[in-house]
Amino acid sequence: MTSFLRSDRSRPVAVWLFVVAAFVLAMIVVGGATRLTDSGLSITEWKPVTGALPPMSAQDWNDEFALYKAIPQYAQLNHGMSLEQFKAIYWWEWSHRLLGRLVGAVFALPFAYFLLRREIPRRLIGRCVGLFALGGLQGAVGWWMVASGLSERVSVAPERLMVHLGLAFALLGALVWTALDAWNGAARQALPSPWSRGALALVGLIFFQILLGALVAGTDAGFVYNDWPLMNGSLIPNDYAGANLWATVAHSQGAVQLHHRLGAYLLTLIAIAMIWAASRSRYLTFDTRMLAITVGGSIVLQAILGVITLIFGVPIWLGMAHQIAAAIVLSLAVALAWRARRP
Known part of the structure; x- marks a missing residue:
C-alpha cells in the first residue's frame, strides 16, 4: 500500500479527478441544451433513486405527461403538445439528471477505493470530501430550481438558475485545481x-x-x-x-x-x-x-x-x-x- 507520508502527489488520483471534471463539463453542456430547449420542467418530481429509470411503458409515459400537463408551462406555452413532442423535451431533462447521478458514482466509488488503499494525499482528503458535498448540494439546488417553475411560473426563477449553474462551474474549477495539486504535489x-x-x-x-x-x-x-x-x-x-x-x-x-x-x-x-x-x-x-x-x-x-x-x-x-x-x-x-x- 502507498503510505500517506511517502508522497504528497498521486497521478492516478489526479486522472480520476480530471475524469470527474470531464463528466461535470458534460453535465454543464447537457444542462445548457436542456435550458435552450425549455426542457427543464418536463420532469415534475424529484426521485433521486427510482427516477434513474425512464418511463418503461405507454402507461408510464402517459402518467408523466399528465403530471406535466398540470403545471403552468404546459397550459400557457405548450398547450396541445403531443406525447411525442413531450418525449423530446423529457429525454433532455432525464439525460441531465442521469449525468448528475453518474457524476456522483464516478466520484464516490473511486474515492472509496483510493481512500481504502491510502493513495489520496492526506492534504487532499478533506478537499475531496468537500467536493463530494458540493456535488450533492448541486443536486439539491437543481431540484430547488426546478420547483420554482412548477406552480406560478412558466420557467425556473433566474436567480435559482444562477445559483445552480454557478455551483456547477465552481465544482468544475475546484476539480481542476485539486487534480493539478494531486498530479504535481503541494506548492513550494x-x-x-x-x-x-x-x-x-x-x-x-x-x-x-x-x-x-x-x-x-x-x-x-x-x-x-x-x-x-x-x-x-x-x-x-x-x-x-x-x-x-x-x-x-x-x-x-x-x-x-x-x-x-x-x-x-x-x-x-x-x-x-x-x-x-x-x-x-x-x-x-x-x-x-x-x-x-x-x-x-x-x-x-x-x-x-x-x-x-x-x-x-x-x-x-x-x-x-x-x-x-x-x-x-x-x-x-x-x-x-x-x-x-x-x-
Missing part, C-alpha cells in the same frame, strides 16, 4: 506573486461573468436586443429598469443583457492587457507565459463567440458552444492561477 512558493494574485482575481471575474450569463439564460434575454454594439439603437435599453433593484438586476431582460455585455468588455480589455504583459514579462517561466497568453486569447475568442451567438438569435448549437467555451475559459484560468503560485 512561500509568498504569492503579483501574477498569482492577479490570476486569482481573473478567475473571480470570469466566474462573476458566468453568473451574469446565467441570468441572461434565465430571463431569455439573449432572444432580445440582437443587434450589437447598440441595443435596439441605444446604449442603454429602454426597459432597463424593473420595479425595484432586484427586479432590475435579476429579472429585467435589458438590464441583465447589458450587464453581461459590460462584463465581457471588461474581461476583454483585461485579457488584451494580460497578453501584452505576459509576452513582455521576464519573470514568468515559459510555460506560465504561454498559459497566460492562451487564457487571454480564449477570453477574446469567447467574447467574439458571444457577439455572434447574440446576433444570430441564440440558436441551440451556438448557445451550447458559448457555454462550453465558458467552461474552457474558466478551467484555463484556474490552471493559470494554480500555475502562477508555483516557483
Whole structure:
C-alpha cells in the first residue's frame, strides 16, 4: 500500500479527478441544451433513486405527461403538445439528471477505493470530501430550481438558475485545481506573486461573468436586443429598469443583457492587457507565459463567440458552444492561477 507520508502527489488520483471534471463539463453542456430547449420542467418530481429509470411503458409515459400537463408551462406555452413532442423535451431533462447521478458514482466509488488503499494525499482528503458535498448540494439546488417553475411560473426563477449553474462551474474549477495539486504535489512558493494574485482575481471575474450569463439564460434575454454594439439603437435599453433593484438586476431582460455585455468588455480589455504583459514579462517561466497568453486569447475568442451567438438569435448549437467555451475559459484560468503560485 502507498503510505500517506511517502508522497504528497498521486497521478492516478489526479486522472480520476480530471475524469470527474470531464463528466461535470458534460453535465454543464447537457444542462445548457436542456435550458435552450425549455426542457427543464418536463420532469415534475424529484426521485433521486427510482427516477434513474425512464418511463418503461405507454402507461408510464402517459402518467408523466399528465403530471406535466398540470403545471403552468404546459397550459400557457405548450398547450396541445403531443406525447411525442413531450418525449423530446423529457429525454433532455432525464439525460441531465442521469449525468448528475453518474457524476456522483464516478466520484464516490473511486474515492472509496483510493481512500481504502491510502493513495489520496492526506492534504487532499478533506478537499475531496468537500467536493463530494458540493456535488450533492448541486443536486439539491437543481431540484430547488426546478420547483420554482412548477406552480406560478412558466420557467425556473433566474436567480435559482444562477445559483445552480454557478455551483456547477465552481465544482468544475475546484476539480481542476485539486487534480493539478494531486498530479504535481503541494506548492513550494512561500509568498504569492503579483501574477498569482492577479490570476486569482481573473478567475473571480470570469466566474462573476458566468453568473451574469446565467441570468441572461434565465430571463431569455439573449432572444432580445440582437443587434450589437447598440441595443435596439441605444446604449442603454429602454426597459432597463424593473420595479425595484432586484427586479432590475435579476429579472429585467435589458438590464441583465447589458450587464453581461459590460462584463465581457471588461474581461476583454483585461485579457488584451494580460497578453501584452505576459509576452513582455521576464519573470514568468515559459510555460506560465504561454498559459497566460492562451487564457487571454480564449477570453477574446469567447467574447467574439458571444457577439455572434447574440446576433444570430441564440440558436441551440451556438448557445451550447458559448457555454462550453465558458467552461474552457474558466478551467484555463484556474490552471493559470494554480500555475502562477508555483516557483
